[in-house]
Amino acid sequence: MNAATETAVAAEATGEPEVMLKVENVSLSFGGVRAITNISFDIRKGEIRAIIGPNGAGKTSMLNVINGFYHPQEGVITFKGAARSKMRPYEAASQGIARTFQNVALFKGMSTLDNIMSGRTLLMKKHFFWHLFHYGPARTEEIEHRRKVEEIIDFLEIQHIRRAPVGRLPYGLQKRVELGRALAMEPELLLLDEPMAGMNLEEKEDMSRFILDVNSQFGTTIALIEHDMGVVMDLSDRVVVLDYGKKIADGTPEEVQANQDVIDAYLGVSH
Amino acid sequence: MADAAAIAGGRLDTFPKLLVRNAIVRGGKPAMREKDLGIWQTWTWSEVLDEVKTFALGLQDLGFERGDTCAVIGANRPRLYWTIAAVQALGGTPVPVYADAIAEELAYVLEHADVAFAVAEDQEQVDKVLSVGDRLKSLRHMVYDEPRGLEKYDHTRLHSFEAIQTKGRESLRTDQTAEVRFFDEIEQGKGSDISIILYTSGTTGRSKGVMLSAERCIAAATDTAVFDHLSDADEVLAYLPLAWVGDHYLNYAQGMVAGFCMACPESGETAQHDLREIGPTFYFAPPRVFEGLLTRVMIRMEDASAIKRKMFHYFIDVAKRYGEDILDKRPVPLVGRLLYGLGNALVYGPLKNVLGFSRIRTAYTAGEAIGPDLFSFYRSLGLNLKQLYGQTEAFLYVTAQEDGHVRSDTVGPAAPNVEIRISETGEVLFKSPGMFIGYFKNDEATKGTVDDEGWVHTGDAGFFDHDGQLKIIDRAKDVGKLVDGTLFAPKYIENKLKFFPNVKEAVAFGDGRDFSTVFLNIDLNAVGNWAERNNISYASYQELAGHPQVYEMLQSNVDKVNRDLAHESAMAGAQIHRFLILHKELDADDGELTRTQKVRRSFIAERYGPLIEALYDGSSEKFIETEVTFEDGRKGRIAATVQIRDMTVYPAVEEVKEAAE
Numbered sequence: 001m002n003a004a005t006e007t008a009v010a011a012e013a014t015g016e017p018e019v020m021l022k023v024e025n026v027s028l029s030f031g032g033v034r035a036i037t038n039i040s041f042d043i044r045k046g047e048i049r050a051i052i053g054p055n056g057a058g059k060t061s062m063l064n065v066i067n068g069f070y071h072p073q074e075g076v077i078t079f080k081g082a083a084r085s086k087m088r089p090y091e092a093a094s095q096g097i098a099r100t101f102q103n104v105a106l107f108k109g110m111s112t113l114d115n116i117m118s119g120r121t122l123l124m125k126k127h128f129f130w131h132l133f134h135y136g137p138a139r140t141e142e143i144e145h146r147r148k149v150e151e152i153i154d155f156l157e158i159q160h161i162r163r164a165p166v167g168r169l170p171y172g173l174q175k176r177v178e179l180g181r182a183l184a185m186e187p188e189l190l191l192l193d194e195p196m197a198g199m200n201l202e203e204k205e206d207m208s209r210f211i212l213d214v215n216s217q218f219g220t221t222i223a224l225i226e227h228d229m230g231v232v233m234d235l236s237d238r239v240v241v242l243d244y245g246k247k248i249a250d251g252t253p254e255e256v257q258a259n260q261d262v263i264d265a266y267l268g269v270s271h
Numbered sequence: 272m273a274d275a276a277a278i279a280g281g282r283l284d285t286f287p288k289l290l291v292r293n294a295i296v297r298g299g300k301p302a303m304r305e306k307d308l309g310i311w312q313t314w315t316w317s318e319v320l321d322e323v324k325t326f327a328l329g330l331q332d333l334g335f336e337r338g339d340t341c342a343v344i345g346a347n348r349p350r351l352y353w354t355i356a357a358v359q360a361l362g363g364t365p366v367p368v369y370a371d372a373i374a375e376e377l378a379y380v381l382e383h384a385d386v387a388f389a390v391a392e393d394q395e396q397v398d399k400v401l402s403v404g405d406r407l408k409s410l411r412h413m414v415y416d417e418p419r420g421l422e423k424y425d426h427t428r429l430h431s432f433e434a435i436q437t438k439g440r441e442s443l444r445t446d447q448t449a450e451v452r453f454f455d456e457i458e459q460g461k462g463s464d465i466s467i468i469l470y471t472s473g474t475t476g477r478s479k480g481v482m483l484s485a486e487r488c489i490a491a492a493t494d495t496a497v498f499d500h501l502s503d504a505d506e507v508l509a510y511l512p513l514a515w516v517g518d519h520y521l522n523y524a525q526g527m528v529a530g531f532c533m534a535c536p537e538s539g540e541t542a543q544h545d546l547r548e549i550g551p552t553f554y555f556a557p558p559r560v561f562e563g564l565l566t567r568v569m570i571r572m573e574d575a576s577a578i579k580r581k582m583f584h585y586f587i588d589v590a591k592r593y594g595e596d597i598l599d600k601r602p603v604p605l606v607g608r609l610l611y612g613l614g615n616a617l618v619y620g621p622l623k624n625v626l627g628f629s630r631i632r633t634a635y636t637a638g639e640a641i642g643p644d645l646f647s648f649y650r651s652l653g654l655n656l657k658q659l660y661g662q663t664e665a666f667l668y669v670t671a672q673e674d675g676h677v678r679s680d681t682v683g684p685a686a687p688n689v690e691i692r693i694s695e696t697g698e699v700l701f702k703s704p705g706m707f708i709g710y711f712k713n714d715e716a717t718k719g720t721v722d723d724e725g726w727v728h729t730g731d732a733g734f735f736d737h738d739g740q741l742k743i744i745d746r747a748k749d750v751g752k753l754v755d756g757t758l759f760a761p762k763y764i765e766n767k768l769k770f771f772p773n774v775k776e777a778v779a780f781g782d783g784r785d786f787s788t789v790f791l792n793i794d795l796n797a798v799g800n801w802a803e804r805n806n807i808s809y810a811s812y813q814e815l816a817g818h819p820q821v822y823e824m825l826q827s828n829v830d831k832v833n834r835d836l837a838h839e840s841a842m843a844g845a846q847i848h849r850f851l852i853l854h855k856e857l858d859a860d861d862g863e864l865t866r867t868q869k870v871r872r873s874f875i876a877e878r879y880g881p882l883i884e885a886l887y888d889g890s891s892e893k894f895i896e897t898e899v900t901f902e903d904g905r906k907g908r909i910a911a912t913v914q915i916r917d918m919t920v921y922p923a924v925e926e927v928k929e930a931a932e
Contacts, residue, residue, distance in 0.1 A: 147308065150308035150309045151308060153308075153309070154307075154308055155419070159306075159309075159537045159538045159540070159541050160537075160538060160540030162309070201901060201905075202901070202903075205903060209394075209420065213419055213420050216422060216423060217419065217420075217422070
């Protein structure tokens with residue numbers, strides 16, 4: 001068991017789980033459209049937290065708020081104890097938040113290796129001038145980063161496509177490469193936007209296994225949006241349910257499944 | 272008191288003794304390689320002995336006893352090979368299991384073999400064993416190689432490979448007798464001990480455990496290592512299933528005997544790439560691998576520039592004319608030699624390099640018939656490709672072709688020290704140095720296979736050709752007769768069909784019927800590529816298989832086979848009258864193929880009964896619904912309406928010629 005999960009377990013034992021990210025009374029609107037209305041929830045260190053809801057419920061907007069892509073008009077977000085209202089994606093990334101996208105956003109012409117390597121950019125410390133000549137300390141640094149990237153390739157079992165341009169890969173593998181790139185940042189909080197969309201059963205099973213392994217082996221906290229309810233209920237520790245930009249339920253998978261509002265939202269009851 | 276030198280100087284009748292010999296004689300030479308994190312790691316023979324020693328001592332700590340069986344489940348990983356050696360060193364019997372076996376198959380083998388220990392590659396395999404754990408009464412401990420995902424499992428009876436080795440190292444450090452104990456265990460091993468139990472893939476019914484003794488394994492491997500001049504300068508890539516006799520023989524047994532280096536691929540999917548990096552000198556692949564490679568080369572050549580394409584086709588023609596003669600050292604005109612030399616520099620050399628064939632001295636293929644064109648293609652490039660015929664019960668070799676005496680339609684004369692006899696019914700019988708002791712816990716089956724005089728019945732029908740090479744036509748029990756008495760050898764017909772790149776699988780029917788019919792499976796690679804080039808859109812395998820143009824194309828293939836058969840007096844009556852293309856790929860998970868991808872004909876006949884009836888009742892299409900099994904063991908249903916086509920049948924052409932293919 002690694003350090004992160006140990007602290008999480010220790011925290012749970014004392015009854016005060018350590019909170020990694022806290023969202024308080026956040027509202028976001030685009031012009032007259034309210035995407036998110038007064039939402040509060042938290043993500044505990046070391047857990048897998050699912051955000052679910054019907055189409056247009058504001059799930060992706062919520063992720064975009066967390067990683068600083070959208071700036072909410074109201075509310076406070078506290079990450080690792082520091083409150084902030086505005087933050088740029090670059091800063092979020094530097095502080096340890098990584099994400100994948102609903103529609104794969106990779107460099108299509110680059111190889112798997114290079115794509116994942118690009119996830120290490122923020123961690124490279126040597127001046128780009130040295131990297132330009134691939135010489136001296138820059139070289140040592142690159143070898144170190146390459147080792148990390150190879151570990152990720154091994155972890156995700158994508159050795160066979162190491163040199164393949166990602167544009168040519170099937171969708172399921174592209175998703176895996178994207179996860180690899182996010183992992184390359186060694187994030188503390190990993191945001192996954194529909195990691196299993198468009199996958200067949202076998203690919204979903206593989207991806208689920210990888211997500212659980214990331215969580216247990218690296219101790220990474222994970223927030224994920226997913227439509228496959230079976231997957232959500234199996235993977236996550238706690239689930240927050242959004243509908244029309246509002247939070248309608250929050251709790252363990254069992255609690256959420258039994259919640260009447262949630263059933264209504266999914267089965268469709270007139271509002 | 273035993274020590275390494277005493278063992279190496281004594282009778283080398285078990286694999287652990289050979290390992291000790293290798294560690295002394297060539298301790299510094301590479302014995303194994305594996306690619307880890309993108310970099311090839313190498314273990315020398317003395318390092319391998321150390322790894323085996325620490326693991327064996329650790330196992331002993333856990334209570335492993337002489338006579339225990341140990342399942343080995345996974346892909347080709349060095350640690351799994353070390354497990355085999357360690358178990359043999361302790362006087363136990365390793366039982367390798369196919370990594371892609373579903374839980375039910377795995378449970379059967381583990382239960383039947385009474386395994387006391389199981390060494391598995393990773394979480395996937397551990398989960399499989401745990402899922403059937405309540406049936407495995409004799410299983411005491413489980414060990415895994417790859418720790419990922421397993422941290423939170425209950426570790427009372429589950430151990431990591433590393434933990435076991437740490438225990439072994441601890442014993443070596445604290446207990447001075449440990450080392451001697453290890454060598455004592457090896458010395459106690461006898462040639463007559465069961466070295467390994469290999470479960471046959473089970474073309475018919477439940478698989479059987481083939482018991483092979485150490486001295487016979489070594490005798491057979493020694494013969495063939497001499498036959499093919501193998502030495503410790505050779506190198507192989509172990510990419511075939513660990514539980515298959517071919518891998519155990521060609522890589523493990525011959526490697527121990529000849530002392531050559533075995534490389535393990537990074538993962539199953541990278542084998543082709545690793546082949547190129549390792550550049551093996553001895554190579555085995557079933558015909559379908561060679562076929563797949565050729566298809567890929569041809570597809571890529573079609574995408575190449577016009578000049579390259581012209582050059583490629585020109586020199587492939589040159590190779591076709593002179594290549595095999597040059598390989599077999601027959602006289603070739605000077606012009607031919609020069610052109611071939613140029614072709615070698617421009618095309619054959621680079622092509623072999625891309626395929627990883629540059630350093631191969633000897634390559635074998637077996638398991639299925641290989642198409643004559645396919646076979647010649649590789650040989651004409653200068654690849655010394657030969658055929659062998661073998662069985663698990665023989666510990667592989669029954670026949671093997673000698674360098675320079677190679678044909679595509681035969682499998683060669685008897686291998687060294689092997690005796691072959693053809694029974695009155697046409698079945699091939701043999702006695703060989705490596706022949707098995709019997710089936711594990713199945714004397715009845717053993718008696719059914721080995722007769723009173725000690726001949727092993729192969730179950731294959733065959734005959735010796737004029738030059739003394741054996742020709743296999745089919746499984747003896749599958750050879751049947753049409754109503755009019757015409758000989759019906761389904762596999763013979765199926766193989767002819769499978770030589771077409773568009774056809775992946777064929778299943779022929781006709782025994783006891785009026786005429787022959789076939790089921791076809793399209794090859795998704797070849798037909799998919801063809802569809803792409805001809806702007807034919809399709810959404811699924813099923814749709815492509817049922818496409819009218821695909822039907823046209825396969826109909827012309829079947830027609831060619833009929834014309835071919837018309838030329839063979841014995842087979843002319845067995846021409847194909849009707850055929851259909853199956854809506855789903857035949858799959859081992861559904862029980863339609865064996866794990867070694869052989870068609871299970873009777874099972875298919877039962878499953879697709881309505882389709883067979885439709886082939887004979889004259890209807891032009893038929894609706895069918897079948898159950899399919901997903902990789903996780905769940906079931907689903909798939910339905911389709913399959914079309915049936917009628918074929919032209921040709922009058923038999925009488926020829927005073929040998930029945931050549």
